[in-house]
Structures are given as C-alpha cells and as structure tokens.
Amino acid sequence: MPAQAAYPSPLADMTLQRHSLFHGAAIFIKDTSGRIHLALTRAFLVRWMVALAIGDLPFAGLRVGLLMIASLALCGAAKLQAMPRDDLTGSASRIEVKDETGRTVQIPQPVRRIVSLAPSVTETLFALGVGDRLVGDTDFCDYPPEAKRKAHIGGPVNPNIEAIAALHPDLVVATREINRPDSVHSLERLGIAVYATDPQTVEQVLTSTELLGELLGAGDAGRLLVASLRQRLGEVGRRLAGLPAKNVLMVVWLDPVISVGRNTFLDDALRRAGARSVIDSPQSWPTIDLEQVVHLQPEYLIISNDNLKQVQRELAELHERPGWRRLGAVRNRRFIVLSEAISHPSPRLVDGIEQLARALYPSAFAADAAFVGDHRWNRRKFAIARISQPCFSFTQTGGCP
Amino acid sequence: MKRLTLRRVLWSCALLAAVLLGIVLLALRLGAVPFSFGDLGQNLWFLVSGQSEKVSTDFRVIMVDIRLPRILLGIVVGAALSVAGAGFQALLRNPLADPYVLGVSSGAALGAILALLAAPALPLMTPAAAFLGAVATIAAVYFLGRRQGQLDSSTLLLAGIVTASFLTAMIMFLMTTLTSRDLRGISFWLMGDLSASLPRGLLWIMITGFFAAAGAILTTASDLNVLLAGEREAMHLGVNVTRVKLVVYISASVLTGLAVSVSGAIGYVGLLVPHVMRMFFGSDYRLLIPTSALGGAIAIVLADTLARTLIAPTQLPVGAMTAMAGAPVFIYLLRRRLA
Numbered sequence: 108m109p110a111q112a113a114y115p116s117p118l119a120d121m122t123l124q125r126h127s128l129f130h131g132a133a134i135f136i137k138d139t140s141g142r143i144h145l146a147l148t149r150a151f152l153v154r155w156m157v158a159l160a161i162g163d164l165p166f167a168g169l170r171v172g173l174l175m176i177a178s179l180a181l182c183g184a185a186k187l188q189a190m191p192r193d194d195l196t197g198s199a200s201r202i203e204v205k206d207e208t209g210r211t212v213q214i215p216q217p218v219r220r221i222v223s224l225a226p227s228v229t230e231t232l233f234a235l236g237v238g239d240r241l242v243g244d245t246d247f248c249d250y251p252p253e254a255k256r257k258a259h260i261g262g263p264v265n266p267n268i269e270a271i272a273a274l275h276p277d278l279v280v281a282t283r284e285i286n287r288p289d290s291v292h293s294l295e296r297l298g299i300a301v302y303a304t305d306p307q308t309v310e311q312v313l314t315s316t317e318l319l320g321e322l323l324g325a326g327d328a329g330r331l332l333v334a335s336l337r338q339r340l341g342e343v344g345r346r347l348a349g350l351p352a353k354n355v356l357m358v359v360w361l362d363p364v365i366s367v368g369r370n371t372f373l374d375d376a377l378r379r380a381g382a383r384s385v386i387d388s389p390q391s392w393p394t395i396d397l398e399q400v401v402h403l404q405p406e407y408l409i410i411s412n413d414n415l416k417q418v419q420r421e422l423a424e425l426h427e428r429p430g431w432r433r434l435g436a437v438r439n440r441r442f443i444v445l446s447e448a449i450s451h452p453s454p455r456l457v458d459g460i461e462q463l464a465r466a467l468y469p470s471a472f473a474a475d476a477a478f479v480g481d482h483r484w485n486r487r488k489f490a491i492a493r494i495s496q497p498c499f500s501f502t503q504t505g506g507c508p
Numbered sequence: 509m510k511r512l513t514l515r516r517v518l519w520s521c522a523l524l525a526a527v528l529l530g531i532v533l534l535a536l537r538l539g540a541v542p543f544s545f546g547d548l549g550q551n552l553w554f555l556v557s558g559q560s561e562k563v564s565t566d567f568r569v570i571m572v573d574i575r576l577p578r579i580l581l582g583i584v585v586g587a588a589l590s591v592a593g594a595g596f597q598a599l600l601r602n603p604l605a606d607p608y609v610l611g612v613s614s615g616a617a618l619g620a621i622l623a624l625l626a627a628p629a630l631p632l633m634t635p636a637a638a639f640l641g642a643v644a645t646i647a648a649v650y651f652l653g654r655r656q657g658q659l660d661s662s663t664l665l666l667a668g669i670v671t672a673s674f675l676t677a678m679i680m681f682l683m684t685t686l687t688s689r690d691l692r693g694i695s696f697w698l699m700g701d702l703s704a705s706l707p708r709g710l711l712w713i714m715i716t717g718f719f720a721a722a723g724a725i726l727t728t729a730s731d732l733n734v735l736l737a738g739e740r741e742a743m744h745l746g747v748n749v750t751r752v753k754l755v756v757y758i759s760a761s762v763l764t765g766l767a768v769s770v771s772g773a774i775g776y777v778g779l780l781v782p783h784v785m786r787m788f789f790g791s792d793y794r795l796l797i798p799t800s801a802l803g804g805a806i807a808i809v810l811a812d813t814l815a816r817t818l819i820a821p822t823q824l825p826v827g828a829m830t831a832m833a834g835a836p837v838f839i840y841l842l843r844r845r846l847a
Contacts, residue, residue: 210629246822261822265696268705270540270821272569287696288624292631293705297573394684 204322207305207315208283214300215277218323222276224286225263228304229254230453232280235320236328243274250447250455268293278302280319284452306452308375309460313337316454336457340379343464346471352383353467355443356405356436359450361421364395372452380463382409397430404434407441409463411450418444443467512792520789524802528583531806535579535813540821541570574705582702582812582826583805584714585771586781588763590804591722593778594785594796595760598732599753600661606779607764610653610668613773614675615645616765617698620772621682624691635710635769642765645671650757659753661739700774700827702812710770717766721759722801728752729793736791774827776834777807787841807834 201213222243223229229248232241238253245263248254258274261267263285271279271294279294283305294301304319306312313333320329357377359365367373368388377384385403386395412418422442425431432438443466449459465472537548551567554560563572592607600609607613619641623633649671653664679698683691731752734742743749767774785799811829818824 208629259821265701265703265823265825267540267816267821267823268703269570269574269816272574273541273566288628288631289634289704293703295631296705296707297569390685 201300204302206302207318208303210301210303212300212302214302214322218277220274220276220278221323222260222271222274222279223248224260224266224279224281224290225284226250226254227284227451227453228280228282229257230451230455231304231316231319232323234332234454235316235323235325237323237325240323242276243271250451266290268297272297272299278323280304282306282452306372307370308372309340309379309456310375312372312452312454312456315452332454336454339457339461343379343461347381347464347468350381350468350471352378352381353407354385354403354405355382355407355409355467356385356400356403357409357411359392359411364397364400365392366395367391368393372456373450376449376456376460377409377463380460381467382407382463401430401433405436407443407467408434408436409443409445411445411447411459413447415444512790512795517795517798520795521798521802524799524806528802528806528809531809531813532579532583535582535809536571536575538813538817539570539575540816541566543567543571577705577708577711578702578812579809580711581706581714581770582808584711584718585702585767585774586777586804586806586808587722587801588714588718588767588804589774589778590781590785590800590807591725591797592760592763592767593804594782594793594800595725595732595756595763596778597782598735598793599756599760600665601736602661602665603783604779605665606776607760607767608672608773608775608778609665610649610761611645611672611675612642612761612764613768614672614679615648616642616768617679617694617773618675618682619644620697620769621679621691621694624694625682625686632707632710635706638769639765642761642768645675646758646761646765658750659757661753664757696825697772699825700772700830701825702771702774702808702815703823704770706770714766714770718763721763721766722797724755724759725763726794726797728755729797732756732793772825772827774808774830776827776830777804777811780834780838781807784838784841787845 200216202216203211203213206212219240220242221232221237221240223232223241224245226245226248229241229244230250232238233251233254238251241254241257243258243260244254245266246259246261247263248257248259258270260270260274264287266286268290276299279299279301281291281301281303283303286303291301291303302319302322304315306315313336316336317329317333320326320332355377357367357373359367359373366386366388367377367384368386368390369384370389371391374384385400385405386393410418410422425437436442443463445459445462445466448455449463533548537543537545547567548571551563551571554562555572589607593605596605596607596609597603599605616638619637619639620634622641623630623637627633649664649668650659652667652671653659655663683694731742731747734745734747735749735752739749742752764778781803782796782800785796785803789795789799807830808826811833812826814833815824815826815829
C-alpha cells in the first residue's frame with residue numbers, strides 16, 4: 108500500500124495546506140506509515156465547504172438546497188422556541204410542596220381536576236372520596252368499578268401525554284413504583300403539576316394517603332380513613348400476637364418465578380398478616396431460581412390474582428412440573444389465592460392483609476361477626492360496592508398450629 | 509445505467525418531500541385528541557401568519573407543544589438513522605449493516621441506565637449520558653477496529669459486534685442485579701420510543717448535528733461509489749480511502765448516537781430504508797443519501813403515527829411498529845424485484 112493516497116484534485120492540496128495553517132486540538136489520524144498527526148476538525152470543515160463551492164457542479168446545487176432547508180428548519184425551531192407558553196390551568200393561587208420523591212411541586216389551589224397514573228393512586232383517590240374529581244386514569248385502573256369509566260390515558264409506563272394535556276388536569280398524581288421519570292419530566296415541561304408518591308411500607312401507604320388527602324382538600328376524610336385502617340391493622344396484630352410467623356413464598360409471577368424483596372410494601376404487608384417471606388433479597392422484585400424455592404421449602408404459596416380461572420389452571424399445572432412437584436406446599440395443596448388488593452400500595456392493601464391473615468390463621472378469626480363488620484367501610488365508600496373478592500384458600504390441613 | 513443528473517436528484521427528492529409533507533399533515537391530524545383538517549388548517553394559518561394570539565389553547569398545547577415536536581423529532585431521528593445505515597453499509601461493504609451494528613446503541617443504553625441510576629430526577633441527564641455512552645463506544649470500537657493503523661472493514665465489524673454484545677450483557681447484568689425502581693421504563697427505551705417530550709433546544713441541537721454529519725457523509729458520496737468496487741480499486745482511482753472511511757465512520761456513528769440518545773434504539777429503519785431507496789432510485793450514493801434521509805423520515809413518522817393511534821390512547825413503542833410493519837414491506841419489495 109502507498110504511504111498516503113494521492114488526492115485527485117488541486118482541492119485536496121488546499122486542504123493539506125490548511126493542516127499546517129491552523130494548529131488546534133482535533134481528531135487523531137494515523138496515516139498508513141503509522142505516524143500520528145493532528146488533523147484539524149476545521150480542515151474537514153474547510154474541505155467540506157470547498158467541495159460545496161467548487162465540487163462537481165450539479166451536486167453543489169443539491170448541497171446548497173440542503174443548507175437552505177437546514178437554515179429554514181433552524182429558523183422554524185427558533186420561532187417555536189420564542190412562542191409564549193400558556194398556563195394550562197389558569198388557576199391563580201398555587202402552593203409549593205415537596206412530594207415523596209423529594210421534588211418541589213407547585214400545586215394550583217383548589218385542585219379540581221386530577222389525573223391518576225397508577226391503579227394504586229386511583230384506588231387511593233376513590234378511598235379519599237375525591238373520585239368525582241378524577242378526570243382520567245390508566246388502562247389498568249379497574250377498582251373500584253367507576254374507575255373503568257373514567258377517560259383512559261394509556262398505561263402507567265407509557266401514558267399518552269397528549270391525552271393527559273387534553274384533560275386539563277390541575278394535578279397529575281404519579282407513583283415512583285411504576286411510573287417513569289421521563290413521563291414526569293414531559294408533563295412538567297408542559298407546565299402540568301405532577302405529585303409523586305413513593306410508599307415502601309404499609310405505614311408509608313397510610314401516611315401517604317393522609318398527605319394526599321390533605322393536599323386535595325380532603326384532609327378530614329383522609330384522617331378518618333387512615334384512623335379506621337390503623338384500627339383494623341391493630342386488630343389483626345392483636346389477634347396474631349404470640350402466633351409464630353409462617354414461611355410463605357409470594358408468587359408475583361410464575362414463569363419465571365418472581366417474588367418480593369425485603370424493601371417493599373408487599374413484604375411488609377405479608378409480615379403484618381403473620382407471614383414471613385422465605386425470599387430475602389435487596390431487589391424489589393427478584394427473579395428466583397426454582398432450586399432455591401425447593402431448598403427453602405415454603406409452607407404456603409401465595410398468589411394475588413383476580414382471574415380465578417387462570418389461577419386454577421396454573422396451580423393444576425404446577426403438579427405436573429418437575430421441581431415444583433417436590434415442593435411440600437404443592438404436594439399438600441397449600442395455596443392461598445388472594446384478590447389483587449394486596450398487590451397495590453393503596454388503602455385496599457389492608458383488605459389484603461386481613462384476607463391473608465384469615466387464610467393463614469383461620470382459628471384466630473373463627474366465628475367473628477365484628478371482624479366482618481369492618482368491611483362496611485367498603486360499602487359506604489363505593490356506591491356499587493364490590494367487597495374485596497372472596498379469598499380462596501386451597502389448604503388441606505387448615506394450617507392451624 | 510441512467511446517468512445521474514441534477515434534475516433527477518431534485519425530482520426524486522421533491523417526490524419524497526411531497527410524500528413526507530402529506531404524512532406529516534396526516535400525523536398532525538391523527539392522535540389521541542382528534543382535530544379536523546379545518547381546525548388544523550385554520551390554526552396553522554394563524555401560527556404562520558403571526559396571529560398566534562388567536563390560536564386556541566388546546567391546539568397550542570397539544571399541537572405546538574406535544575405533537576409537532578414529536579413529529580419533528582421523528583423526522584430527524586429517521587433521517588439520521590437511515591443516512592447512518594447507508595453510510596455503514598458502504599463503509600463495511602455489508603448489506604446487513606445497520607446503525608447499531610457497531611454497538612453505538614448499546615453504549616448509549618448503558619449510559620442512559622447509569623444516568624437513571626445516578627440521578628433519575630434530572631430531566632436531561634438521560635439523553636446527555638446516552639450520547640456520552642455512544643461517543644465512548646465509538647472511540648472504543650475505533651481503537652479496537654484498526655489494523656496496521658487503518659480502519660479495516662472486517663476488523664471494525666468484528667470489534668463492533670463484540671463490543672455490542674459485551675455492552676448488552678452489561679445492561680442485562682445491571683438490570684437484573686440493581687435495585688433501582690427507576691429502571692422500570694428502560695425496556696421501553698431499549699425498544700425505541702419517541703414519546704418523551706424534549707426541550708426545544710435539544711431538537712435544535714439534533715437538527716444542527718444532523719445536517720453537519722449528513723453533509724459530511726454527502727461530501728464523500730462520489731468516493732463511496734468508487735469504494736463499493738473495493739478498497740484497493742478505490743485507492744488506485746485516487747480516493748483517499750483512509751480519510752473517507754474515517755469521515756463516514758465518525759459521521760455515521762455521531763448520527764446514530766444523536767438518534768439513539770433521544771429515542772432509544774428504533775430498529776429496522778436504518779437497515780431497510782437504504783435498501784428500499786436503492787430499489788427505487790438506484791445505488792448511487794449521491795442520490796441515495798438524500799433519498800435515504802427523506803425515506804427514513806417518512807418511515808418513522810408513519811410508524812410513530814401508527815404507534816400513537818392504533819390503540820389510542822395507549823401507545824405502542826415505535827420500535828415495535830417499525831419492525832412489525834417494516835419486515836413485511838421489505839420482503840414484499842424484495843420478492844417483487846426478484847420476480
């Protein structure tokens with residue numbers, strides 16, 4: 108190979124001269140003989156410009172055309188940028204609060220139109236009695252039934268920003284657990300206030316609910332609600348006092364097995380229901396090796412799913428699978444199927460905790476009229492009450508200690 | 509073969525530009541919030557004629573702040589990916605080359621993930637870190653892909669593929685071991701997604717970067733035509749092969765990096781559009797580069813419009829859409845041409 112390919116035109120010689128004229132930091136080029144020399148970015152630019160001016164003529168026209176389009180586009184962008192921004196809401200007074208992720212949010216007062224970006228948020232808003240102010244929620248918001256009739260704005264991970272803006276919300280409530288920072292930034296850029304919750308324990312679910320109530324002008328309803336939830340949790344705790352916790356595997360997903368890690372509201376909820384997750388992982392939703400499950404031998408498998416047909420099909424299938432068959436919980440059919448209440452960090456979580464505690468320790472809750480009465484909270488709040496799905500427990504032994 | 513004349517270049521580009529304009533109007537019209545063409549025309553006229561105070565608030569927020577920037581972003585990303593694809597196909601002399609073959613997208617994704625871990629609350633961290641990741645990958649692959657001090661096509665290709673798979677493995681490792689919940693949406697990003705609205709300044713940077721890098725590739729177009737005959741042949745015909753390859757490598761990589769850092773890795777466009785344009789307009793790079801740019805813009809705007817409207821208000825990732833629609837279209841064109 109020749110050391111340096113010859114340039115075909117005088118144009119190239121000009122470029123080479125420019126090399127020596129300007130000395131600045133730029134791109135390293137090693138030529139074929141292995142020597143490194145500095146080629147200026149400017150030299151590239153010069154070559155480009157010269158080619159533009161005297162290069163093969165027909166295409167100079169094309170390049171000039173490209174440049175013109177470029178400058179037009181730039182002007183257009185600049186003009187767009189200069190356009191004034193509207194205040195979407197038009198509300199005069201705003202309060203400044205810190206949300207649960209530490210962001211500072213300017214919230215217009217009063218908050219009349221709310222959009223929820225997560226099923227748990229939707230449930231919380233309805234429980235606080237501000238469901239009528241909710242103007243939009245996600246495709247996955249199915250509880251309470253009224254939530255399904257609200258305008259949908261897409262999924263929690265990929266909300267449609269356009270659809271949200273068209274609803275003119277005073278406030279969008281997001282939750283860090285499933286919403287993306289990107290969505291929050293996009294909304295902020297449009298001047299829409301976004302408040303993000305981030306509950307990681309049952310206690311934080313309660314305080315978060317109360318805070319949200321305060322923010323939305325439903326402080327009294329929030330305090331009442333949280334007081335009743337605390338009382339119900341206290342009741343569960345009192346009944347389970349002194350009973351040893353049972354080892355369980357929470358099956359969030361079956362293929363592959365996904366369970367809960369230690370820093371999640373769900374792990375905390377299990378603990379409050381007298382269950383101890385056999386999985387102790389720093390990850391929130393760890394993928395678990397089946398070997399490990401067999402090794403840990405949980406007493407119960409817990410599944411939270413409202414689609415009972417699907418659950419029954421899956422559970423029947425487990426008996427056929429190698430590995431799973433070796434599991435005591437599978438052999439003895441110790442499955443506990445809960446409603447989806449326990450998998451959302453909303454006030455309904457307490458329903459889930461009660462269901463689980465009753466399934467694990469039926470004797471502690473035996474023949475208990477007063478306890479069932481507590482569900483009246485549900486009926487009062489929701490016009491068409493759907494009491495949390497009945498809990499199905501396929502235990503053979505009853506699981507009493 | 510027909511001689512390439514300026515007239516033919518301009519007519520081809522004008523044709524594609526007209527198609528693009530039609531699709532942009534359609535994309536502006538369609539969306540989760542419907543506007544009639546009458547509304548659209550009237551408000552656009554108000555905007556253009558400087559009577560911006562007459563524009564309705566809804567129109568301003570949804571069109572000017574959300575839909576139009578998204579379409580513009582789609583145009584720039586599509587054009588950048590297609591030009592980069594055409595450039596890599598010539599540089600590597602491999603018809604299977606696409607903008608991501610040398611690992612630029614994996615580097616960008618790794619950068620984005622690290623940014624999400626370090627500072628999820630900072631809005632512009634993700635694209636900035638993604639671009640840095642892309643640049644770092646470009647540099648690494650450049651140093652790995654040299655042979656005797658020169659960029660060697662096959663060494664570069666191997667180095668790129670190995671780097672890409674290594675970085676992908678790193679991403680998978682991080683995603684399964686790390687506990688941060690802010691990584692949840694990254695899978696969307698990995699599939700390619702145009703839904704994040706960006707500040708307009710960034711769009712401005714994208715447009716400038718695109719024209720600089722695409723223009724740089726365009727200056728090497730005649731050399732690339734010769735290069736397709738083989739490196740040695742090109743060198744004997746007086747092409748400075750080393751320099752051409754370096755310009756194309758850097759420009760195409762920067763184009764890819766720009767596109768990936770704002771939209772994630774949108775598949776198929778960079779691979780298919782140059783081939784489709786070759787079928788229609790021939791393989792002269794002086795024509796292929798401008799037509800690829802316009803064709804890529806058309807492809808992405810069309811795919812993104814479908815992604816936004818098919819099951820509105822839920823949006824599909826645009827990357828899924830380009831692959832779903834792109835593969836059958838390409839097979840059809842290929843078979844028709846062979847028949």
